[in-house]
Amino acid sequence: MSNQPVRRVLEPVSDTGRNGLDYRELLKVSLDSLLANRLRTFLTMLGIIIGVASVVSLMTLGNGASEAITGQFSALGTNVLTIFNGRPNRGPGQSGNIAPLTMSDYKAIERIKLPIVGPVPQFSSNATIAAPAADKSSTVIGTTADYAKVQSVIMASGTFFTDANVQGASQVVVLGSSLKTYLFGSGEAVGETVRINSLACRVIGVMAAKGGGPFGSPDDQALVPITLAHTRLFAARTSDGNLRVNLISLSVIKADDIDFTQQRIQMTLRDLRKLNSDGSEDDFNVINQASFLSSLSTITTLLTTFLAAIAGISLLVGGIGIMNIMLVSVTERTKEIGLRRAVGAQSRDILLQFMIEAVVLSFLGGFIGVVFGSILPIVLTVSGTFNAPVTLNSVVISLSVSLATGLFFGIWPARNAANLNPIQALRHE
Amino acid sequence: MITIEQMTKVYTMGEIEVHALRGVNLTIHSGEFIAIMGPSGSGKSTLMNMIGCLDTPTSGRYALDGIEVASLNDNDLSAVRARKLGFVFQQYMLLPRQSALSNVEMPMLYRGIASSERSRRARVALELVGMGNRIDHRPNELSGGQQQRVAIARALAGSPSVILADEPTGALDSTTSEEIMLMLRQLNREQNLTIIIVTHESDIAAYADRIVTIRDGVVTADRKNEVLHV
Ligand SMILES: Nc1ncnc2c1ncn2[C@@H]1O[C@H](COP(=O)(O)OP(=O)(O)O)[C@@H](O)[C@H]1O
Ligand SMILES: [Mg+2]
Numbered sequence: 328m329s330n331q332p333v334r335r336v337l338e339p340v341s342d343t344g345r346n347g348l349d350y351r352e353l354l355k356v357s358l359d360s361l362l363a364n365r366l367r368t369f370l371t372m373l374g375i376i377i378g379v380a381s382v383v384s385l386m387t388l389g390n391g392a393s394e395a396i397t398g399q400f401s402a403l404g405t406n407v408l409t410i411f412n413g414r415p416n417r418g419p420g421q422s423g424n425i426a427p428l429t430m431s432d433y434k435a436i437e438r439i440k441l442p443i444v445g446p447v448p449q450f451s452s453n454a455t456i457a458a459p460a461a462d463k464s465s466t467v468i469g470t471t472a473d474y475a476k477v478q479s480v481i482m483a484s485g486t487f488f489t490d491a492n493v494q495g496a497s498q499v500v501v502l503g504s505s506l507k508t509y510l511f512g513s514g515e516a517v518g519e520t521v522r523i524n525s526l527a528c529r530v531i532g533v534m535a536a537k538g539g540g541p542f543g544s545p546d547d548q549a550l551v552p553i554t555l556a557h558t559r560l561f562a563a564r565t566s567d568g569n570l571r572v573n574l575i576s577l578s579v580i581k582a583d584d585i586d587f588t589q590q591r592i593q594m595t596l597r598d599l600r601k602l603n604s605d606g607s608e609d610d611f612n613v614i615n616q617a618s619f620l621s622s623l624s625t626i627t628t629l630l631t632t633f634l635a636a637i638a639g640i641s642l643l644v645g646g647i648g649i650m651n652i653m654l655v656s657v658t659e660r661t662k663e664i665g666l667r668r669a670v671g672a673q674s675r676d677i678l679l680q681f682m683i684e685a686v687v688l689s690f691l692g693g694f695i696g697v698v699f700g701s702i703l704p705i706v707l708t709v710s711g712t713f714n715a716p717v718t719l720n721s722v723v724i725s726l727s728v729s730l731a732t733g734l735f736f737g738i739w740p741a742r743n744a745a746n747l748n749p750i751q752a753l754r755h756e
Numbered sequence: 757m758i759t760i761e762q763m764t765k766v767y768t769m770g771e772i773e774v775h776a777l778r779g780v781n782l783t784i785h786s787g788e789f790i791a792i793m794g795p796s797g798s799g800k801s802t803l804m805n806m807i808g809c810l811d812t813p814t815s816g817r818y819a820l821d822g823i824e825v826a827s828l829n830d831n832d833l834s835a836v837r838a839r840k841l842g843f844v845f846q847q848y849m850l851l852p853r854q855s856a857l858s859n860v861e862m863p864m865l866y867r868g869i870a871s872s873e874r875s876r877r878a879r880v881a882l883e884l885v886g887m888g889n890r891i892d893h894r895p896n897e898l899s900g901g902q903q904q905r906v907a908i909a910r911a912l913a914g915s916p917s918v919i920l921a922d923e924p925t926g927a928l929d930s931t932t933s934e935e936i937m938l939m940l941r942q943l944n945r946e947q948n949l950t951i952i953i954v955t956h957e958s959d960i961a962a963y964a965d966r967i968v969t970i971r972d973g974v975v976t977a978d979r980k981n982e983v984l985h986v
Contacts, residue, residue, distance in 0.1 A: 339915045363853035670863035671838025
């Protein structure tokens with residue numbers, strides 16, 4: 328044996344002069360390590376997935392819910408001003424002489440030439456509406472053709488009445504969708520005749536369902552030309568010979584104009600009603616639906632904040648999960664770090680390896696979390712139950728928090744371990 | 757070639773100072789197969805860690821292939837370990853969920869050897885230790901002796917100047933220990949590898965050509981081994 332010539336099978340390595348890993352090799356080392364320890368990888372990602380998924384779904388659903396609520400009310404018209412009889416800031420049953428709201432108020436507003444749609448007067452009362460098959464006591468509103476524009480009426484069938492119908496006091500009626508169903512079932516209503524307090528009127532249109540509003544559902548109401556209501560249906564004369572209206576509504580074309588418009592109307596009506604001469608209080612109300620919406624938004628903000636708080640708690644829980652697994656895994660891996668250091672890894676190589684592992688884990692977990700968190704909102708949106716598009720906000724917030732947690736707790740303990748003397752790290756139990 | 761002159765190492769733990777090495781002088785030539793012997797606590801592992809550039813001495817001189825190790829910073833020490841040294845541990849220290857092949861390749865990653873060359877050298881090294889047919893096995897699919905063979909392959913794959921083995925048979929039964937020692941001696945003879953082992957057992961030391969005995973941190977005997985095993 329000792330007589331054989333010495334020949335090394337493994338020749339010495341010609342030195343590349345290079346220390347440490349290049350990035351491709353680092354990536355491979357990190358991915359190998361993640362793949363070799365699938366359970367640990369999965370458990371670490373689970374914290375991130377749960378945190379991100381709950382934030383994305385809760386925030387998105389909260390947002391969708393508030394928008395659905397606000398949307399229902401905005402459908403009634405955010406730019407709408409409504410003028411009522413009565414002194415502002417007082418409940419019903421007011422004493423003193425209040426001049427009723429009349430067509431002269433309406434005409435005075437019409438004369439101002441404001442950038443508005445309308446004004447539209449409404450004069451309403453209860454009446455019995457009789458169809459061949461059924462009859463019902465409902466609110467019948469006399470109004471003008473502009474009502475359709477101000478209230479954004481959508482017709483399910485037929486047409487709304489026209490200015491000519493209003494001028495001629497035509498015996499025509501437009502029905503709300505529920506009222507139509509009550510009177511005619513699923514059959515055709517347009518072209519039929521109904522009797523309103525025994526006056527025969529032809530049904531010329533049916534409105535699409537709109538849902539409840541603060542003043543009773545338009546779906547249960549019938550609309551007729553205001554001239555017809557004034558002259559043939561209801562008693563409308565005031566003591567001084569004017570024609571009574573219950574309310575006047577209008578919508579401003581640009582939302583910014585709403586305050587200005589409100590002031591102009593207030594001044595005009597005060598002039599008309601000679602309130603300025605003796606400095607009396609207003610005996611009418613100009614109500615802005617936007618102010619109603621803003622109090623509604625307080626409620627929806629509360630809802631969103633509440634859901635966001637729950638989401639925040641799950642993010643925290645997820646973060647603690649990530650932290651625990653990462654801390655435990657680095658403790659477990661201190662021996663591995665010691666070994667790699669002993670065979671020649673610089674502390675930088677160790678740090679970069681753990682950093683890449685943490686980045687891959689966090690991003691992959693975050694991505695899966697976003698996908699899982701989007702499932703419920705998307706299913707609800709697509710099925711038409713609920714419109715909840717995934718918000719960028721929720722994705723950005725949840726991803727940045729969980730990435731920060733994942734990176735910090737992946738890198739910080741690894742940095743400590745990499746700076747240990749290799750012997751101490753190797754002996755670590 | 758290793759030159760150690762008046763090397764001391766003092767560990768300070770709070771107020772207590774432990775003098776693990778108290779002035780060691782030692783020269784080791786290329787191609788030697790040497791055993792460092794001594795009772796437990798005599799400073800064998802400490803000396804081994806100094807030779808392995810895993811720690812720096814408190815005083816004294818240490819030159820490895822002409823490199824003065826005492827003056828090196830942490831990154832330079834890593835580079836010296838990667839190029840000059842191969843380690844075999846008592847507890848094998850294989851990465852548990854990776855194949856024998858990737859365990860053997862692993863140290864070569866840290867000195868910029870290309871992937872194909874790493875893989876070629878790892879296969880040759882595994883052949884040399886008789887594990888050529890187990891390259892895809894994971895540590896938990898191998899016996900203790902087989903794991904130590906993989907660990908030896910890992911130590912020699914990069915053609916280091918010196919292979920350091922601290923109690924390489926400490927976790928093995930006597931038959932397996934004998935196989936491992938015979939294999940190390942064969943590698944020393946046929947591959948011209950410089951091998952330093954640490955042991956407290958004289959039967960294990962008996963496989964080496966030279967036996968250095970240390971006691972309380974100083975070399976008390978340094979002799980050629982006369983009673984060579986078969
Ligand atoms: N990291 C350390 N810190 C403090 N004391 C140590 C350390 N390493 C070794 N020692 C002490 O140094 C002495 C020599 O230890 P060591 O070299 O491990 O002995 P051996 O390997 O011969 O059993 C012992 O008294 C031991 O307790
Ligand atoms: Mg020891």
